[in-house]
Every structure is written in structure tokens, then in C-alpha cells.
Amino acid sequence: MESLKQKILDEGLALSETVLKVDNFLNHQIDPQLMQEIGKEFVRRFxxxxxxxxxxxxxxxxxxxxxxxxxxxxxxxxxxxxxSLTLTEGLITASVYSFTKQETNDISIAEKFLTEGEHVLIIDDFLANGQAALGLIDIVEQANATVSGVGIVIEKAFQDGGDLMRNKGYQVESLARIKSLTQGKVEFVEEQEYAQ
Amino acid sequence: MESLKQKILDEGLALSETVLKVDNFLNHQIDPQLMQEIGKEFVRRFxxxxxxxxxxxxxxxxxxxxxxxxxxxxxxxxxxxxxSLTLTEGLITASVYSFTKQETNDISIAEKFLTEGEHVLIIDDFLANGQAALGLIDIVEQANATVSGVGIVIEKAFQDGGDLMRNKGYQVESLARIKSLTQGKVEFVEEQEYAQ
Known part of the structure; x- marks a missing residue:
């Protein structure tokens, strides 16, 4: 998605070889117009x-x-x-390990909001090691619902979360795939823009 | 806002005289169409x-x-x-006491995202004692920005946060104002629908 890539080039900060800061439009301050375009692109891809x-x-x-x-x-x-959850009644939970924070957190969804037979699109802002997305997939499948796909705003393609999920057969669509963050420079994976 | 009030009557749960659960469309599961209508109504009121x-x-x-x-x-x-925040460099923070959880949390915004001369509309899902909204007002004013108003989805009008802020001169617009939650029944403050 060209407008997203341009925004990352203009306003993203490669703080290290693994950390990209995009708090200018996604993680702290939010650009609503860009979010609308992103939503539209997810709809198109799925x-x-x-x-x-x-x-x-x-x-x-x-x-x-x-x-x-x-x-x-x-x-x-x-x-x-x-x-960590003490009260888990009525909740579907999964454990998610954060490599950056080096800690495990539980994530949860009330079971009444995910029922058998639903077709679920998972959306998240970042994909790196895939722990959060895999946790969401786990929750959806615990509910006997179907994962229709995984939509990611920014994938760090140099980490293995994307491949991990694609190899398991999930359709993963990342709107910007980053190849490297070397020396403060953002490089994207070269790919044809997704066909109409 | 009639459609919101109807949604609260249809899907909200008055769990006690002070607790209204609306996780079906606002706090856990989100109804995007309703959010759009709510956004539109905030724009109209301000x-x-x-x-x-x-x-x-x-x-x-x-x-x-x-x-x-x-x-x-x-x-x-x-x-x-x-x-509680240990790293506060570059952050504007305020302390917010939660009466329900009986604990104090810090809330913060990076100072680069709030600059002098900005005109800020504060929006939140609930207003009860007003601690969260007052914390946000505090942050905006620390940045020497101006509070244009406070937009609230659901106000518990039987608690004093709304009056507190209105008495200080802020324009507070709540799209549904709850008078009481007695015996599992939601009653709204009677008011004329906000004029065109």
C-alpha cells in the first residue's frame, strides 16, 4: 500500500535494527484518514x-x-x-510472550462474543514474531470459529511471524512489509502491488 | 441521541445501582456503525x-x-x-484515581503531540466521577492548549463528574445521560433532544 509506505518513510523512526516507531500516525497519535484507507485495503484484500x-x-x-x-x-x-488473569470465568484466553518486553501476558475475549461457526478476520498493527497474532488465532480456534485471514498494517518481514503463519496456511496480508531497518533507514520488501 | 439510548436499553446491563455494562457495543465488542453515528453527533454538537x-x-x-x-x-x-510511570521524559502526565478499582493510575501523552495553541476536543466512553476526563483536561492545559469541549458517550448523571466540569465552564456533551440504574432498570435524564 503505497500511501502507507510513504507515511512510514516520511514519519516513521527506525530507532534500531528491530524497532520502528510510528507513534505519529498509528500507535499513539492516530491519522483517521489513513486508518480509513487501511480499512478499505483490508476489505479489498479479503x-x-x-x-x-x-x-x-x-x-x-x-x-x-x-x-x-x-x-x-x-x-x-x-x-x-x-x-495475568485471575478471573477467567466466561473468558477465552491465550498466553502471549513479548520478546521486546521479555514477559508473558494473557490476552482474552469474552466467550459470548466468539461463537462456533463465525468467520473471523484478525487485524493488528504490527507483526514481528507473530506471538500476538498467534494468540488471537488460538482464541478464535478455541471458540470453534474459523480464521478467515490475518490483516497486518506493518510487518517486520525480517522476523519470522509472517512466514510462520503463512506456512500454517493462513492468508496473511500485510500492507507494508519491512525488509530491514539498518542504519536508521527503512527498506521495504519489493513486491508487486497486490493485483485488483 | 435516541439510537444510542435504544441500544443501551436493548443491550446494556445494569449490574448494580452504579454499574452499567455495555461491552456488547462499546467496551469490548464494538459496533462500528454506531461509532460512526456517535462521531457524527459529536461533530454536530461541537x-x-x-x-x-x-x-x-x-x-x-x-x-x-x-x-x-x-x-x-x-x-x-x-x-x-x-x-505508575518511571520513564516520564517527554511525557505530559496526570494522576487519575479510579473509585471502582480504588487505585491511582497515571495517564500520559507524549508532549510532541500536544502543543501550545491547539484546540482540543476530549472524547471518552464513560463519565462518572469525572476523574479520567479531568486528567485529560489537566494534560491539555499543561501543554498550554485549549479545551474546546468534552464529548462523552454515556454519562452517569447521578455521579458528579459532569456537573463538576460544567461548573468549571467546560462544554460537556453526553450523548446518553443516565439518571438511575435502580433494580436493573436504566432510566435516562429527561431532556429535549439537542437543538439543530
């Missing part, structure tokens, strides 16, 4: 899939997920993050 | 005010704030919640 619900994770996944949900006219559910 | 930025708080404020931001074509910034 247009052949049945989708009855969108699942994301708080907080930065919510804006792109709600924009896609608006266009598809389906509800959005965001998983909550908690250090 | 149409005479100058607004250059919207400020909200994670996570449930994000969806309505982004919809309003889309229509106003202004950026949205969400304050982050943290138990």
Missing part, C-alpha cells in the same frame, strides 16, 4: 473471504479494525491484555 | 467550536474518537494508562 466478525487487540489495533468493520458492516471485538 | 485535535484515553475511547476525527479531519491522540 474480499473473497467470508467475514462475520473482526478480532483485534488493544490498543493500536482498534482504529484500523473499526474502519474495516464499518465497511464490512460486522462487529469488532478487541482482546484485552492483562498481566 | 460544530461552533474550533477543533484542531481530539484527545481520548485507551482503549474504549478510541473508536468514537477516531470516527469524530475522520469527520473533522483532525488527528486523534490517545492517552496511555500505566500503573
Amino acid at each position: 474480499r473473497h473471504k467470508k467475514i462475520t466478525k473482526i478480532v483485534t487487540i488493544e490498543s493500536s489495533g482498534i482504529a484500523p479494525a473499526v474502519m474495516a468493520g464499518l465497511m464490512l458492516d460486522v462487529p469488532v471485538v478487541f482482546a484485552r491484555k492483562k498481566k | 460544530r461552533h467550536k474550533k477543533i484542531t485535535k481530539i484527545v481520548t484515553i485507551e482503549s474504549s475511547g478510541i473508536a468514537p474518537a477516531v470516527m469524530a476525527g475522520l469527520m473533522l479531519d483532525v488527528p486523534v491522540v490517545f492517552a496511555r494508562k500505566k500503573k
Whole structure:
């Protein structure tokens, strides 16, 4: 998605070889027009899939997920993050290890919002090692619902989360795929723009 | 806002005299169409005010704030919640006491996203004692920016946050004002629908 890549080049900060800061338009300050374009692009890329619900994770996944949900006219559910859950009644949970924070958090969704037979599009802001997305897939499958696909705003393609999920057969669509962040410079994976 | 009130009557759960659960469309599962209507109504109610930025708080404020931001074509910034902040460099913070959780949390916004001279509309999902909204006002005013108004999805009018802010001279617009939650029944404050 060219406008997203341009925004990353203009406003993203490659803080290290693995850290890209995009708090100017996605993770802290949000650009609503860009979120709408992102939502539209997700809808286009998954247009052949049945989708009855969108699942994301708080907080930065919510804006792109709600924009896609608006266009598809389906509800959005965001998983909550908690250090560790004591009260889990009525919740479907998964453990997510964060390599950056080196800690495990539980994420959870109330079971009443994910029922058997639903077709779920998972949306998240970043994909690196894939732990968060795999946690969301785990939750959807615990509910006996179907994962229609995984939509990611920015994939760090030099980390293995994307391949991991594609190898498992999930359709993963990342709107910007980063090849490297060497010396403060963002390089994207060269790819043909996704066909109409 | 009649469609919101109807949604609360249909899907909200008055769990006690003070707790209203609306996780079916606002706090956990999100209804994107309703969020769009809510955004539109905020824009209408503050149409005479100058607004250059919207400020909200994670996570449930994000969806309505982004919809309003889309229509106003202004950026949205969400304050982050943290138990207590150790690294506060470059952050504007405020302490927020939660009566329900009986704990104090810091909320913060990077100072680069709030600058002097900005005109800020504050949006949040709930207003009860007003602690969160007052914390956001505090942050905006620390940045020497101007509070254009406070837009709330659901106000518990039987608690004093709304009056507190109105008495200080802020324009507070709540799209549904709840008078009581007695015996599992939601009653709204009777008021004329806001004039065109």
C-alpha cells in the first residue's frame, strides 16, 4: 500500500535494527484518514473471504479494525491484555510472550462474543514474531470459529511471524512489509502491488 | 441521541445501582456503525467550536474518537494508562484515581503531540466521577492548549463528574445521560433532544 509506505518513510523512526516507531500516525497519535484507507485495503484484500466478525487487540489495533468493520458492516471485538488473569470465568484466553518486553501476558475475549461457526478476520498493527497474532488465532480456534485471514498494517518481514503463519496456511496480508531497518533507514520488501 | 439510548436499553446491563455494562457495543465488542453515528453527533454538537485535535484515553475511547476525527479531519491522540510511570521524559502526565478499582493510575501523552495553541476536543466512553476526563483536561492545559469541549458517550448523571466540569465552564456533551440504574432498570435524564 503505497500511501502507507510513504507515511512510514516520511514519519516513521527506525530507532534500531528491530524497532520502528510510528507513534505519529498509528500507535499513539492516530491519522483517521489513513486508518480509513487501511480499512478499505483490508476489505479489498479479503474480499473473497467470508467475514462475520473482526478480532483485534488493544490498543493500536482498534482504529484500523473499526474502519474495516464499518465497511464490512460486522462487529469488532478487541482482546484485552492483562498481566495475568485471575478471573477467567466466561473468558477465552491465550498466553502471549513479548520478546521486546521479555514477559508473558494473557490476552482474552469474552466467550459470548466468539461463537462456533463465525468467520473471523484478525487485524493488528504490527507483526514481528507473530506471538500476538498467534494468540488471537488460538482464541478464535478455541471458540470453534474459523480464521478467515490475518490483516497486518506493518510487518517486520525480517522476523519470522509472517512466514510462520503463512506456512500454517493462513492468508496473511500485510500492507507494508519491512525488509530491514539498518542504519536508521527503512527498506521495504519489493513486491508487486497486490493485483485488483 | 435516541439510537444510542435504544441500544443501551436493548443491550446494556445494569449490574448494580452504579454499574452499567455495555461491552456488547462499546467496551469490548464494538459496533462500528454506531461509532460512526456517535462521531457524527459529536461533530454536530461541537460544530461552533474550533477543533484542531481530539484527545481520548485507551482503549474504549478510541473508536468514537477516531470516527469524530475522520469527520473533522483532525488527528486523534490517545492517552496511555500505566500503573505508575518511571520513564516520564517527554511525557505530559496526570494522576487519575479510579473509585471502582480504588487505585491511582497515571495517564500520559507524549508532549510532541500536544502543543501550545491547539484546540482540543476530549472524547471518552464513560463519565462518572469525572476523574479520567479531568486528567485529560489537566494534560491539555499543561501543554498550554485549549479545551474546546468534552464529548462523552454515556454519562452517569447521578455521579458528579459532569456537573463538576460544567461548573468549571467546560462544554460537556453526553450523548446518553443516565439518571438511575435502580433494580436493573436504566432510566435516562429527561431532556429535549439537542437543538439543530
